[in-house]
Amino acid sequence: MAEIRVDNLVKRFGAFMAVRDTSFTVENGDFFCLLGPSGCGKTTTLRMVAGLELPSSGSIQLDGEDVTFKRARERDIAMVFQLFALYPHMNVRKNISFPLVSMGVPRDETRRRVEEAARVLRIEHLLDKSISGLSGGDRQRVALGRAIVREPKAFMMDEPLGALDAEFRHLMCGELRALHDRLKATTVYVTHDQLEAMSMADKIAVMNDGVIEQLGSPQEIYDRPNSMFVGDFIGSPAMNFIHFDGAAIAGSTSVSIDAACVTLPELRESHAPGPLALGVRPEQIVIGDPGRQGSALPGEIFGTEYLGTTQIVTVATPRGKLKARLPAHLPVAAGDRVSLSFRPERLSLFDAATGKAIRSALHEASTTRRTHG
Amino acid sequence: MSGALSTAHSVVAPSGRVKLLAGTIVVLYALVAIVPLLWIGLTSIKTPPDSISYPPKVVPFLHFEPSIEGYCNLFNTRSRQTADYLASLPPANSACEEITRSRSMVVVGPSNYVPRFVNSLIIAFGSTLLSVGLGTCAAYAFSRFKVPLKDDLLFFILSTRMMPPIAVAIPIFLMYRELGLSDTRLGMILLYTSVNVSLAVWLLKGFIDEIPREYEEAAMIDGYTRLQAFRKVVLPQATTGIVATAIFCLIFAWNEYAFAVLLTSGTAQTAPPFIPIIIGEGGQDWPAVAAGTTLFLIPILVFTVLLRKHLLRGITFGAVRK
Ligand SMILES: Nc1ncnc2c1ncn2[C@@H]1O[C@H](COP(=O)(O)OP(=O)(O)OP(=O)(O)O)[C@@H](O)[C@H]1O
Ligand SMILES: [Mg+2]
Numbered sequence: 299m300a301e302i303r304v305d306n307l308v309k310r311f312g313a314f315m316a317v318r319d320t321s322f323t324v325e326n327g328d329f330f331c332l333l334g335p336s337g338c339g340k341t342t343t344l345r346m347v348a349g350l351e352l353p354s355s356g357s358i359q360l361d362g363e364d365v366t367f368k369r370a371r372e373r374d375i376a377m378v379f380q381l382f383a384l385y386p387h388m389n390v391r392k393n394i395s396f397p398l399v400s401m402g403v404p405r406d407e408t409r410r411r412v413e414e415a416a417r418v419l420r421i422e423h424l425l426d427k428s429i430s431g432l433s434g435g436d437r438q439r440v441a442l443g444r445a446i447v448r449e450p451k452a453f454m455m456d457e458p459l460g461a462l463d464a465e466f467r468h469l470m471c472g473e474l475r476a477l478h479d480r481l482k483a484t485t486v487y488v489t490h491d492q493l494e495a496m497s498m499a500d501k502i503a504v505m506n507d508g509v510i511e512q513l514g515s516p517q518e519i520y521d522r523p524n525s526m527f528v529g530d531f532i533g534s535p536a537m538n539f540i541h542f543d544g545a546a547i548a549g550s551t552s553v554s555i556d557a558a559c560v561t562l563p564e565l566r567e568s569h570a571p572g573p574l575a576l577g578v579r580p581e582q583i584v585i586g587d588p589g590r591q592g593s594a595l596p597g598e599i600f601g602t603e604y605l606g607t608t609q610i611v612t613v614a615t616p617r618g619k620l621k622a623r624l625p626a627h628l629p630v631a632a633g634d635r636v637s638l639s640f641r642p643e644r645l646s647l648f649d650a651a652t653g654k655a656i657r658s659a660l661h662e663a664s665t666t667r668r669t670h671g
Numbered sequence: 672m673s674g675a676l677s678t679a680h681s682v683v684a685p686s687g688r689v690k691l692l693a694g695t696i697v698v699l700y701a702l703v704a705i706v707p708l709l710w711i712g713l714t715s716i717k718t719p720p721d722s723i724s725y726p727p728k729v730v731p732f733l734h735f736e737p738s739i740e741g742y743c744n745l746f747n748t749r750s751r752q753t754a755d756y757l758a759s760l761p762p763a764n765s766a767c768e769e770i771t772r773s774r775s776m777v778v779v780g781p782s783n784y785v786p787r788f789v790n791s792l793i794i795a796f797g798s799t800l801l802s803v804g805l806g807t808c809a810a811y812a813f814s815r816f817k818v819p820l821k822d823d824l825l826f827f828i829l830s831t832r833m834m835p836p837i838a839v840a841i842p843i844f845l846m847y848r849e850l851g852l853s854d855t856r857l858g859m860i861l862l863y864t865s866v867n868v869s870l871a872v873w874l875l876k877g878f879i880d881e882i883p884r885e886y887e888e889a890a891m892i893d894g895y896t897r898l899q900a901f902r903k904v905v906l907p908q909a910t911t912g913i914v915a916t917a918i919f920c921l922i923f924a925w926n927e928y929a930f931a932v933l934l935t936s937g938t939a940q941t942a943p944p945f946i947p948i949i950i951g952e953g954g955q956d957w958p959a960v961a962a963g964t965t966l967f968l969i970p971i972l973v974f975t976v977l978l979r980k981h982l983l984r985g986i987t988f989g990a991v992r993k
Contacts, residue, residue, distance in 0.1 A: 377888075383889040
């Protein structure tokens with residue numbers, strides 16, 4: 299197993315920059331997710347690490363060794379493709395043993411290792427079947443089998459669950475994570491599905507437009523978004539942004555929006571008066587009777603979405619519509635007039651012009667905590 | 672699943688009437704296509720007088736007595752002899768000999784049919800092998816690599832098919848004479864290859880484009896070189912396309928007539944120019960010509976039937992991939 303270090307990686311396709319100046323380090327044994335919307339350069343980054351694409355500039359180190367210009371087959375990396383790329387003219391056993399054949403592993407050892415991999419993935423009964431008859435999930439497992447049988451330095455996975463239906467995807471998420479915990483293999487996992495990333499990753503790199511916007515644990519990314527893009531992309535429903543004009547003063551613990559004074563983590567950075575945005579997660583919104591003291595914003599219930607244990611309530615306010623996650627038993631109905639206040643601990647403040655977060659005490663909190671997940 | 676669907680009214684499956692119509696058209700077409708072949712086959716088992724009698728004799732055993740004379744004449748050369756000489760010969764030791772003597776002739780040796788047939792086999796299969804081999808490599812390169820002026824090159828390759836090959840017959844004739852390629856098997860193989868390779872490149876490029884790159888990439892990550900990946904992953908998956916292309920190339924090279932007439936006369940002559948000039952007593956020996964043609968059809972028939980599974984899938988050009 300190995301550490302992967304990517305420094306200032308750039309990839310141009312003609313004049314188009316698919317990846318710009320990307321750097322990150324995947325620690326030995328980490329499950330690392332590259333998360334971002336379609337077309338942001340995740341696949342391109344992964345392919346450069348795997349050796350299928352040459353970077354325009356920058357360097358890639360695998361286990362301390364510079365592999366930037368090495369061929370894919372010299373890197374000892376395994377990859378799982380989105381559509382699995384299982385060879386239709388070979389049966390399951392041949393597919394799984396294919397990497398071992400190129401390594402010249404003796405026959406009986408090949409057999410032993412293929413069966414071991416099949417046992418881990420619980421596909422022993424499929425070994426002599428042909429690929430074309432397999433279900434999506436089984437294909438997924440065979441593709442994983444082909445990757446793990448080699449015991450490579452690292453795994454690359456490009457949306458390996460993208461071809462599965464939602465329910466099965468959830469199941470495979472769990473299986474993948476369990477497999478990772480067992481093999482402790484360095485894994486780079488590409489996805490555009492934030493739920494997948496949040497539920498599996500040790501570290502997430504959120505990519506946008508060819509750059510990594512933020513890199514951190516799932517909780518850091520969720521609680522302390524570095525930019526409005528990250529806040530918006532992570533979480534479902536997404537973070538609410540309340541746009542207002544104001545100033546931020548280092549050391550203050552509140553901002554005023556209209557008549558209200560909103561308490562938030564102590565600011566560490568000043569910002570000249572201008573457009574700002576308050577980032578509020580749906581679960582940080584508290585709803586009370588109209589006209590309540592200390593409330594931030596008046597509002598009117600616009601609609602509700604019942605989810606069983608919670609409900610998503612859309613509230614129309616003078617500053618736009620906000621989505622709140624409230625306990626399911628709370629009686630609210632469209633048209634009710636309410637007042638909104640916000641739990642102060644994890645509110646974020648952004649410079650609305652650049653989209654960057656304004657630093658506050660929030661960003662200094664311990665990074666090791668992992669309470670949700 | 673199909674059972675459940677077929678009971679309901681289906682919007683995709685053709686209705687009974689459409690099927691009937693389609694079936695009728697196919698059968699009619701098959702009849703039209705097969706009648707000339709049938710006629711050739713029948714002619715090959717007639718005697719020369721039966722073959723040109725009028726009204727035509729159609730049903731064997733009823734209208735005419737089948738005879739192997741056509742085949743005898745195809746494989747043997749004969750010479751006319753006097754009755755005295757024929758009478759002085761020992762009894763005939765084969766059926767062919769007997770038939771020949773009944774026409775006041777003797778068999779003097781084998782005809783050129785077998786060597787011409789062998790020439791056809793060597794030239795057609797040789798050029799097919801070469802066209803498909805070159806075509807596969809070129810198609811792979813065009814499909815996977817950045818080739819400078821790719822589109823122009825592809826168009827150029829296609830444009831060689833835009834004029835009838837015979838339009839360049841004279842230059843080729845002169846060129847071949849200078850190069851000593853006239854009337855050689857190598858010359859014919861090269862000629863047919865140069866005609867077929869453009870077809871092969873275009874057909875195969877389509878097939879290889881359909882094979883996802885991820886297959887090779889997966890193999891290359893798993894420790895194989897590109898060449899190994901090509902051999903172990905791309906080739907097996909392109910089999911259908913390769914077979915379909917090979918059949919097209921083979922049919923062209925096998926049936927080609929004009930260049931064969933022009934460029935071969937002796938050692939490298941193929942069967943097509945040879946068969947129609949089999950001369951019998953007082954003109955064309957139709958049963959022998961028909962016999963030569965019938966036998967000539969067999970190799971391509973066998974080849975196509977053996978590979979028909981691939982061919983059928985191949986001709987749909989990957990439309991039903993799985
Ligand atoms: N070979 C190529 N030539 C030109 N442009 C390319 C090439 N490969 C990728 N691109 C472009 O680079 C950008 C990033 O592509 P990439 O495949 O890395 O995105 P992605 O983040 O994986 O997206 P998705 O979630 O859709 O897979 C896209 O705009 C794409 O069009
Ligand atoms: Mg992608």
